[in-house]
Amino acid sequence: MLTKFMLTVEERAAIGDLVAASAWLESVVGILIEQLAKLERHAFGALVEGAMLGKKLEALQTLGDYRIESESMKEEFHSLLERARSLNSERNIVVHGQWQPKGGASLGDYFGWQPGEKPMEFVQTRRIKGDKSLDASRVVVLGEEFHLLGDELLMFGILHFIGEASADTPASDAGAGIAID
Numbered sequence: 001m002l003t004k005f006m007l008t009v010e011e012r013a014a015i016g017d018l019v020a021a022s023a024w025l026e027s028v029v030g031i032l033i034e035q036l037a038k039l040e041r042h043a044f045g046a047l048v049e050g051a052m053l054g055k056k057l058e059a060l061q062t063l064g065d066y067r068i069e070s071e072s073m074k075e076e077f078h079s080l081l082e083r084a085r086s087l088n089s090e091r092n093i094v095v096h097g098q099w100q101p102k103g104g105a106s107l108g109d110y111f112g113w114q115p116g117e118k119p120m121e122f123v124q125t126r127r128i129k130g131d132k133s134l135d136a137s138r139v140v141v142l143g144e145e146f147h148l149l150g151d152e153l154l155m156f157g158i159l160h161f162i163g164e165a166s167a168d169t170p171a172s173d174a175g176a177g178i179a180i181d
Contacts, residue, residue, distance in 0.1 A: 007136075015094060017140075028153050035157065073160060077160075099121075102120065102121045
């Protein structure tokens with residue numbers, strides 16, 4: 001529970017929001033993969049169980065590229081996926097990195113620590129490519145960007161993938177498998 005003493009309530013809330021928003025984006029990616037590959041949910045689960053978001057984005061791009069004919073639409077699709085990759089890279093720093101005061105901390109710094117006393121950063125130590133860091137204030141914005149991108153990708157999918165499938169579905173099958181509360 002050391003993080004409870006190092007991070008402010010706002011910083012911890014921002015991390016939670018980021019995790020929830022990235023889960024939303026990942027579920028949208030899954031929905032679009034299912035739709036494009038015409039998979040039932042159990043088949044999709046069997047194929048991607050345990051796959052990280054990066055691999056799912058690769059699969060979505062491959063399926064989308066096969067389906068999209070318009071070059072301008074393909075560019076828009078690739079732009080959305082590139083944003084997702086970039087955001088995911090930053091998310092990994094927050095989720096898998098080490099939280100520390102900007103510039104590092106000594107063991108003595110951890111005794112008598114007061115949340116908010118020093119600006120925090122998230123650092124992912126990488127042996128070969130060098131460390132990556134992310135300012136704690138970026139986490140709030142990152143969560144918002146994940147939420148927006150999830151919504152944008154879903155709208156793209158509805159307009160260009162799901163809408164097409166609905167048009168191809170016989171009227172008797174329309175809405176099959178969709179639960180309405």
